Amino acid sequence: MSSNPIGTPIAAGAIERLRAAAGPGGALEDPSDTAPYCKSFRDGWEGRVPLVLRPQTTAAVADVVRICAEAGIGVVPQGGNTGLTGGSQPHADMSEIILSTSRLNQIRAIDIVNDTIVVEAGVVLKAVQSAAERVDRLFPLSLGAEGSCQIGGNISTNAGGVQVLRYGNMRNLVLGLEVVLPDGSVWNGLRALRKDNAGYDMKQVFIGAEGTLGIVTAAVLRLLPKPTASETAWIGLASPAAAVALLGHMRARLGETISAFELIGRSALDLLLAGVPGHEDPMSQVHPWYVLMELTSQGVAGSLNAPLADALAAALERELIGDALLAASGAQAAKLWRMRESLVEAQQAAGGSIAHDVSVPVSRIADFIARADAALAAACPGMRHCAFGHVGDGNIHYNPVRPLDWNAARLRQERARVNRIVHDIVADLGGSISAEHGVGQSRLEELEHYKQSVELDMMRSLKRALDPHGIMNPGKLLVR
Ligand SMILES: Cc1cc2nc3c(=O)[nH]c(=O)nc-3n(C[C@H](O)[C@H](O)[C@H](O)COP(=O)(O)OP(=O)(O)OC[C@H]3O[C@@H](n4cnc5c(N)ncnc54)[C@H](O)[C@@H]3O)c2cc1C
DSSP states (O other): OOSOOTTSOOOHHHHHHHHHHTOTTOEEOSHHHHHHHHBOSSTTOBOOOSOEEOOSSHHHHHHHHHHHHHHTOEEEEESSSOOSSSTTOOOSSSOEEEEEOTTOOOEEEEETTTTEEEEETTSBHHHHHHHHHHTTEEOOOBOTTTTTOBHHHHHHTTOOBTTHHHHOOHHHHEEEEEEEOTTSOEEEEOOOOSOOOSSOOTHHHHTTOTTSSOEEEEEEEEOEEOOSEEEEEEEEESOHHHHHHHHHHHHHHHGGGEEEEEEEEHHHHHHHHHHSTTOOOSSSSOOSEEEEEEEEESSOTTTTHHHHHHHHHHHHHTTSOSEEEEOSSHHHHHHHHHHHHTHHHHHHHTTOBOOOEEEOOGGGHHHHHHHHHHHHHHHSTTOBOOEEEEGGGTEEEEOOBOOTTOOHHHHHHHHHHHHHHHHHHHHHTTOBSBSSSOOTTTTHHHHHHHSOHHHHHHHHHHHHHHOTTOOBSTTSSSOO
């Protein structure tokens, strides 16, 4: 290890060695080539690097990391760059390199007897879903960015999405990992085992670590039976409390066939209809809240239609819901899902929002939304409501949208104050300030504020043990 402290510009000699280690065509240096890697999709995170490296093999990743360890150079791992917390953007001091996994993109093996697939970190999520489908299996992780996010990023953020209710998040879908550690050594933990109690489960340490402990280069993922029957319903109802009651009602009748259960506020839908072309209100009557629900099973096509219709009729009778629409075709179901997936775009079209990706116990969701709405109405008059999320996981994206009389600078200025108001309520209800997007740079201060000091100390000890010189994604997840 050199004496170069993290945060100082990179020496020319090290740049030359890194360029060579990344292999032919593996280094980008021109600012016009590196710029897209340095910017976030949302929220204005932006830095600068002298090099973006795109190695094609695990051995090349290890070589790059070894040089960085020797020279004290910060490494920012990057997958599809769709993260929402500034985790994959560098700082602006030219002291770091970005290590992009985009060319580490091979599907190494599929074992249909073991129901597993081995993929490299840079394989795009959608490509993993398609590979599973080709062998009549399901890879159930599903989220709005699935056409560009990569498996390494999904693992490093422990991604969630719309099917966590039934299949769990990324943590539940990973059986084994290959990781380049911060000293450049390679841990081959690509075990395709469902039971393995031979010591600490080290893969779990890297899942959700946001690139601060090592670079995931490949993974063994679980595959599941491909559903053969599915139904989608769009349901209008009065309140978040009604949505939670409906979830209980549906679970009692339809059990594990419920694969997604998404809450959408009318105000979020209004922003979508006003700001993003190509969508229309699925119902003629307006309802204050909606649930987008999906059922899947291994039964014959159409076999879930009658049980769903019966369960909805019983919900109407109990006055849990106001109206329901069953998608008549796959195309109509896809249209409904596109509405859910376009809600991020809707907030941008409306002038930007202050995002909160929070979770509370399912039993406290209604309480959380009511308290947060009231607190913000008092603190920031004119703030427009925008709440939606994964009810079954207690995960709400509570993203109030800029009041019409604020400009973008005022929105940025108010972010910390609004965050504190919302997160204080979350903490009071026993919730988490980051349910699925992670900490990155955007939640650093909030993590320090809300996490128990004992827990922060454990996290720092782990970081020091694996990355004593602090080269892996410096200043992300934990304060530098
Ligand atoms: C429209 C939209 C919808 C979204 N919906 C959801 C959703 O429903 N659920 C959800 O959980 N997220 C969602 N996200 C957030 C994002 O897509 C996920 O966090 C995704 O898992 C990030 O993958 P990525 O490849 O883009 O990672 P990046 O953004 O490139 O990186 C994310 C973090 O992981 C680290 N990292 C990346 N690759 C590696 C690696 N190989 N080894 C070590 N560290 C690495 C980075 O340093 C960074 O800290 C959404 C984003 C968008 C834009």
